Amino acid sequence: MSITIKEQLLEKIKSTDNENLLQLLNTDFDFFSKNSDITDGLDEDEINELRQIVNEPDDKDTISLEEYKEITATWRKK
Secondary structure: OOOOHHHHHHHHHHHOOOHHHHHHHHHHHHHHOOOOOOOOOOOHHHHHHHHHHHOOOOOOOOOOHHHHHHHHHHHHOO
16 A cells, blocks of 8 residues: 555654744645635736736846956956
8 A cells, every 4th residue: 555645744743843844834725725816915016017927038138258258357456
């Protein structure tokens, strides 16, 4: 008979005295056992800001190698 993931987790929980780990597991279990979503508790402004960030281009804050070299040129001088 194969041991289930639930049984594995229960054994691990029983064998630890690490309160930080147990607190983390408890928090995660509470969060993931609800039908909630990451935006629960955010107001409309926060949701709009999150939408703007998600829709930003991936390379928005990227600079070219040449720009990097120019910016850091003074760092390489002695």
